[in-house]
Amino acid sequence: MARITASVYTSHVPAIGAALDLHKTAEPYWQPVFKGYEFSKQWLKDQKPDVIFLVFNDHATAFSLEMIPTFAIGTAAEFTPADEGWGPRPVPKVIGHPKLAAHIAQSVIQDDFDLTIVNKMDVDHGLTVPLSLMCGEVQAWPCPVIPFAVNVVQYPVPSGRRCFNLGKAIRKAVESYDEPLNVQIWGTGGMSHQLQGPRAGLINKEFDTMFLDRLIADPEGLAGVPHIDYVREAGSEGIELVMWLIARGAMSDVGGGNKPTVRHRFYHVPASNTAVGHLILENN
């Protein structure tokens, strides 16, 4: 059967993608950010996942206001990096895993999570920046990726609790897949940031540190944190952090297994307007 072996958490700031694409990674401003991912790049090479289930949000790219799916699973064979207005990022096409994606959709919908199934979707920086951070500049991504888009743009977005429970359903779905695949689940977005209004630029290191601590040790309790706490403490765009709870909910300890091993933890302020957080948890 397929197995979720690890979860990866990372911010997906668009400026990080621009810094990579314009070869600015060695500049003093960016150097500390990319240093935080050096371990992770080697780790990913060593782990050799067969599939990455990548939880992200679309930023008014594939989804305008015509349709706003709360949870959308990408079941296509491939996904093209989007032109977000600055031209598409010069990164490889994202190859999907339609068979596993369809299996997960079937299982998770039967578990009462009403996913939207998407067979055509360009993917924006929310998906490609995490891949770039974890893989560096490559000719092809190391394995197929199942994009899973969460609406965190228009309120109300799904609650932390709902996201956490969805993670549990995703783990169940993966473990009922017959092929012996090594699957990783990534939760992206955050950490504290606000991009709008006179309060733009908000960063809350204490909140972010608490979030990372509880994500590791008390995810069940963390899932109960209401939206308003994210907005007030971590900024209006800090709400993206609920997506990390999907990945965390898919870890074995949530279903009674052993505690995961914290393989890597990193935090840095700033990348453009945003606090960068990163965590790798391995299942035991």
Next chain:
Amino acid sequence: MSLDKPYKDVPGTTIFDADMSRQGYHLNQFCMSLMKADNRARFKADERAYLDEWPMTEEQKQAVLDRDLNRCIALGGNIYFLAKIGATDGKSFQQMAGSMTGMSEDAYRDMMVSGGRSVEGNRYIGEKK
């Protein structure tokens, strides 16, 4: 019965909820149209004429012409959509975010490098700093 909107008392923050989205629908869809290079060129050639193709309110059109992002947001705009105007103008996300704070571009950048805007005194409207 009224809906639960506990986020109305956060200073300097407009939450883009279903009601704001309803008010800003055409404004945001106009922004979305700027994802296409042809539309960007037409908009740049004659902003007013391009805006007049959209059933936006006059206030919304004026806010776009003024590049007043706070006003755009008050009228239902969402930052991820409004960012398409910034991209058309060749502005970075940091320049756009900074433009809403009343700070100069350099002062905003320096604030971010120094750890960002503190949450202290910024949690509730009317809170003492």
